Amino acid sequence: MCRTGQHPDPHETDGDDASGATFASLLEDSAEDLYESAPCGYLSTLMDGTVAKINTTLLTWLGLERDEVVGRMRFADLLTVGGRLYHETHFAPLLRMQGEISGIALELKQSDGRMPVLVSSVVKHGTTGEPLLIRSTLFDARDRRAYEEELLRGRKAAEEARRQAEADRNRLEDALAVLQQSLLPDTLPWIPGMEAAAHYHTAHPDRLGGDFYDVFPLDGERFGFFLGDVCGKGPQAAAVTSLTRYTLRAAALHDADPVSALSTLNRVLHDRYAGGTGDPRYCTAVFGTIEPDPDTGHVAVHLASGGHPPALVLRADGTAHFLPTPGGLLVGILPSARFVTATTVLAPGDTLLLYTDGITEARTSEDRTQLFGDEALRAFVADRAGEPAPAVIKALTGLLHGFGAGLDDDTALLALGVPPHTPRPGSNR
Structure with a gap:
């Protein structure tokens, strides 16, 4: 303007x-x-x-x-x-x-x-x-449709990958189950005048455990048995488990003394894994022998322990007590280790129970801080004292399943029992 x-x-x-x-x-x-x-x-x-x-x-x-x-x-x-x-x-x-x-x-x-x-x-x-x-x-809506189609393709690809991963996981679990089974005896041998039962509970199907057990004849009168737990999980633990099982079998056939068998295993593990390999491997183990007496029906038990939880003895009178083996060292840690021995006699109706610590270390409280513990296990099996060995193992199997997610570690169970005395027909006893 x-x-x-x-x-x-x-x-x-x-x-x-x-x-x-x-x-x-x-x-x-x-x-x-x-x-x-x-x-x-x-x-x-x-x-x-x-x-x-x-x-x-x-x-x-x-x-x-x-x-x-x-x-x-x-x-x-x-x-x-x-x-x-x-x-x-x-x-x-x-x-x-x-x-x-x-x-x-x-x-x-x-x-x-x-x-x-x-x-x-x-x-x-x-x-x-x-x-x-x-x-x-x-x-x-062409851009939106292209975006939706891309999302759909991505979803289908993810779903296919999930199905493939699930199938691979199932195949892996099947393979691991087969491998795990190969580390355990197919069946337990028949022992004159006794019953034997065992169970292996896998806490994680996708991981190989390191627990082991076995029962085998030594000669015409005695049988050897062992149960233990290798440190760690996975293929390395499986390798140690295999080595341990076959070493103990071979050692027992040479010298069935429990301390001698564990000492041989200790030298083998120490020489192989502790000699500067940077990957030491060790285990806890109980090794023992049983010798039934056909005349009395009693069974003499001799065992030695290397850092393993004590065995339980279930008596026909309804009691249960630990068979103490304090002070035994882990197997494979030191070139020379001390192992603790114990003996007992099983009468008709008695059972010897061996177990790994997966069952006693199961978490039972809601905050996952309280463990099941040794005394709870003793009280549980005391209620089954006098029952046959298979019945004891069946009850413990149910207990393990009941822990659910509270069970972090595998558990091996082995029960060796003398059946209750059954009078012959016509006998007054």
Whole structure:
């Protein structure tokens, strides 16, 4: 704007003139232009679906001319077969009921394929309330569809990977179970005048455990037995387990004295794993011999322990007590180790129970801080004292399963019992 008495500078731009130019440009951008060139499709149809008005954007998506559509086609004719079916069975009835519907996924039919869209429609009514027409807005959903398809592909790939991982896990568990079983005796031998029963409980099916046990004949009168726990898990522990089992068997056939057998195992483990390998391996173990007396029905037990929990003796009179072996050293730690011996006699109805510490270290409290413990185990088996060895093992198996997630370590159980004396027919005893 010029000031009084001054001529305007031709190079000076007046702010009011710029605002006026902007307003003039907005006036030129008519509502019809906005409708036709909108980034979404607009469509008006009669109540029977006949197209009454359509914008250029939607015509471009369809690849059709206006005179091909207006008054000649219905909205459903613009859709693919699947889209038309969904429109007739769901979209249209729902719109008639509600008078408005939004964000419904449909597919437009194109000359070279199909185009996904999201449709929102509303019924417009006259002054007297009668429905006159339907106005619809269609949004391009191709990017969204591509994103959803990518998500679906990713989901399918993840699901397939999960199924494959589950199958691989099952195969691994089966293989580990077979390998674990190969480290244990297939069956326990028949022992004259005795019953033997064992159980191995795996806390983690996907990990090899290091617990072991065995019973085998030494000569015509005596049998050897052992039970123990190798440190660690996995293939390394399995290797030590295999070495331990066969070393004890071979040592016992040479010299069945329990201390001698454990001393031989100690030298083998120490020489192999403690001699600067950087991976020392050791175990706890109980080794013993049993010698049944056919005349009395009693069984003499001699055993030695290397750092292992004490054996339990269940008596026919309903009592149970530990067979103490304090002070025995772990097997394989030192080149020369001290092992503690113990002896007992099993009478008819008595059972010797050996176990690994997985059962006594099971967590029983809600906060997982309280362990089952030795005394709880003694009390539990005392209630089974006088029962046959298989019944004792069955009860302990149920106990182990009852610990659930509280059982962190594998457990091996071995029971050697003398059946209760059964009088012969006609006998007064």
